[in-house]
Amino acid sequence: MKLTSIGYLGPKGTFTKLAVDATFNGEHKEAFKTIPECIDAVDKGEIDIGVVPLENAIEGTVQLTVDYLIHQVRIPVVGEIVVPIQQHLLVRSDIVQKESDIEEVHSHSHAIAQCHQYLHQNLHNAKIAFTSSTGKAAEIVSNSDQPIAAIGNRAAASEYGLEIMKENIHDYPNNHTRFLVLSHQPEKVKIKSEAKGDKTTLLITLPSDQAGALHQILSAFAWRKLNLSKIESRPTKTGLGNYFFIIDVNQAYDDVLLPGVKAELEALGCQVTILGSYSVYDIL
Amino acid sequence: MKLTSIGYLGPKGTFTKLAVDATFNGEHKEAFKTIPECIDAVDKGEIDIGVVPLENAIEGTVQLTVDYLIHQVRIPVVGEIVVPIQQHLLVRSDIVQKESDIEEVHSHSHAIAQCHQYLHQNLHNAKIAFTSSTGKAAEIVSNSDQPIAAIGNRAAASEYGLEIMKENIHDYPNNHTRFLVLSHQPEKVKIKSEAKGDKTTLLITLPSDQAGALHQILSAFAWRKLNLSKIESRPTKTGLGNYFFIIDVNQAYDDVLLPGVKAELEALGCQVTILGSYSVYDIL
Numbered sequence: 001m002k003l004t005s006i007g008y009l010g011p012k013g014t015f016t017k018l019a020v021d022a023t024f025n026g027e028h029k030e031a032f033k034t035i036p037e038c039i040d041a042v043d044k045g046e047i048d049i050g051v052v053p054l055e056n057a058i059e060g061t062v063q064l065t066v067d068y069l070i071h072q073v074r075i076p077v078v079g080e081i082v083v084p085i086q087q088h089l090l091v092r093s094d095i096v097q098k099e100s101d102i103e104e105v106h107s108h109s110h111a112i113a114q115c116h117q118y119l120h121q122n123l124h125n126a127k128i129a130f131t132s133s134t135g136k137a138a139e140i141v142s143n144s145d146q147p148i149a150a151i152g153n154r155a156a157a158s159e160y161g162l163e164i165m166k167e168n169i170h171d172y173p174n175n176h177t178r179f180l181v182l183s184h185q186p187e188k189v190k191i192k193s194e195a196k197g198d199k200t201t202l203l204i205t206l207p208s209d210q211a212g213a214l215h216q217i218l219s220a221f222a223w224r225k226l227n228l229s230k231i232e233s234r235p236t237k238t239g240l241g242n243y244f245f246i247i248d249v250n251q252a253y254d255d256v257l258l259p260g261v262k263a264e265l266e267a268l269g270c271q272v273t274i275l276g277s278y279s280v281y282d283i284l
Numbered sequence: 285m286k287l288t289s290i291g292y293l294g295p296k297g298t299f300t301k302l303a304v305d306a307t308f309n310g311e312h313k314e315a316f317k318t319i320p321e322c323i324d325a326v327d328k329g330e331i332d333i334g335v336v337p338l339e340n341a342i343e344g345t346v347q348l349t350v351d352y353l354i355h356q357v358r359i360p361v362v363g364e365i366v367v368p369i370q371q372h373l374l375v376r377s378d379i380v381q382k383e384s385d386i387e388e389v390h391s392h393s394h395a396i397a398q399c400h401q402y403l404h405q406n407l408h409n410a411k412i413a414f415t416s417s418t419g420k421a422a423e424i425v426s427n428s429d430q431p432i433a434a435i436g437n438r439a440a441a442s443e444y445g446l447e448i449m450k451e452n453i454h455d456y457p458n459n460h461t462r463f464l465v466l467s468h469q470p471e472k473v474k475i476k477s478e479a480k481g482d483k484t485t486l487l488i489t490l491p492s493d494q495a496g497a498l499h500q501i502l503s504a505f506a507w508r509k510l511n512l513s514k515i516e517s518r519p520t521k522t523g524l525g526n527y528f529f530i531i532d533v534n535q536a537y538d539d540v541l542l543p544g545v546k547a548e549l550e551a552l553g554c555q556v557t558i559l560g561s562y563s564v565y566d567i568l
Contacts, residue, residue, distance in 0.1 A: 115347075130417070215503060221499070
């Protein structure tokens with residue numbers, strides 16, 4: 001039997017890899033260099049499933065993923081993975097024994113920024129070196145015989161054989177990142193943890209940029225008592241002043257309520273696209 | 285007379301630097317390594333003005349800037365700079381004469397992703413190397429005698445003496461980035477271009493996570509015919525299920541309408557904070 005193949009935004013040791021390892025078992029996993037390359041590979045059938053960041057303060061921005069899914073290819077969202085951001089201080093234990101040994105800290109600029117308070121208070125004299133990813137920083141530390149450290153996650157530590165010298169050095173405890181699971185073959189998506197709920201994501205384009213139009217759109221959800229967990233406006237890129245909205249509803253697409261919303265909005269002249277109806281998985 | 289000092293998210297040759305150069309004249313300019321460091325320096329009075337990305341597909345994410353402004357320090361937003369994303373292919377003209385000479389392309393992963401189609405069609409055989417910023421990529425190319433290229437903006441080309449071999453290689457023509465101008469001393473902010481309009485940004489926290497609450501909030505804007513140019517929901521980080529909303533209104537804070545919205549929302553139990561009322565500057 002052919003193994004299911006899962007593509008993700010690489011390199012190894014990033015938060016996307018951590019999300020993939022926590023949710024899928026022994027399938028074939030392949031790292032992609034950019035979000036568009038990963039999405040293209042799913043669309044062309046080169047891989048069965050793709051996992052890309054949607055809201056992620058490290059490897060990617062929601063813009064790139066959302067824009068590519070909306071403007072270039074349409075692949076159903078079949079799941080969402082929510083991962084807490086936990087940054088650790090990673091070292092080679094044969095070289096660094098205590099914090100004060102550390103002369104240089106390597107990481108992605110966003111990870112450095114997320115640990116701003118910790119670095120300021122504990123490693124004030126260490127130099128900062130920026131890398132293209134947290135995984136890359138761990139690789140550099142593992143290959144160096146200098147007293148340096150990386151900031152990265154647990155996956156990076158085990159991938160590159162580094163010791164976690166200090167856990168959870170990030171400034172905000174309740175920070176999460178979201179990843180989308182994309183596939184044309186939802187039957188192949190077998191996630192090992194239990195879903196904590198369902199979500200439907202809609203893309204709504206307004207007929208014109210008028211005051212109160214969004215309010216009118218939300219009425220269609222409000223009077224049905226549908227709870228929205230996220231709403232975001234984004235420019236359509238076809239010109240200035242044209243916006244569309246991405247709305248997450250806290251339930252699966254059903255037979256009555258959501259089709260009712262869709263019909264009502266279309267009658268108002270909106271374009272409505274269902275980007276996906278899917279389960280949400282929390283990684284603790 | 286002491287020169288006004290402007291801090292920005294560096295290094296040189298990034299899109300933030302381009303925004304700063306296009307809007308400010310000969311003031312003292314200082315690059316900061318991270319968004320929090322730049323914001324802290326404004327707050328402590330070490331610099332007069334700070335410029336940081338708000339929506340930017342390259343150097344930063346809206347999350348980092350918004351989170352830091354909301355949770356750590358409160359500095360008034362005194363202006364917004366809108367810059368089109370224009371990516372160019374940069375080379376040393378003494379080494380590379382034509383596209384087919386190029387063996388390797390260096391840039392930030394987001395810039396590489398933004399030029400996905402171009403690279404696929406024109407530089408399919410070139411290797412890709414990721415750097416921590418587009419400015420860093422330009423620096424690498426300027427210091428190398430190998431046939432390599434960087435993807436970056438016009439500021440990076442002039443900063444590092446590179447030739448623009450091919451202009452506008454990005455996939456989407458209508459992509460823009462937004463930068464915030466932060467200062468405790470708005471009288472020092474002298475922007476050389478003319479403002480194209482005004483904006484007020486509000487931060488609204490809901491009393492509880494209930495269906496239709498957002499709809500109720502938007503009613504306060506809708507019946508006053510106030511046009512919203514952006515709305516985004518963000519977790520408060522004090523726990524799961526708690527959201528606040530960031531809303532941009534297309535006008536300056538006035539004496540009647542916006543104070544009316546604020547009073548009405550507060551009566552409903554919302555917390556309302558005005559993050560700033562400011563002018564918007566377009567860079568062409």
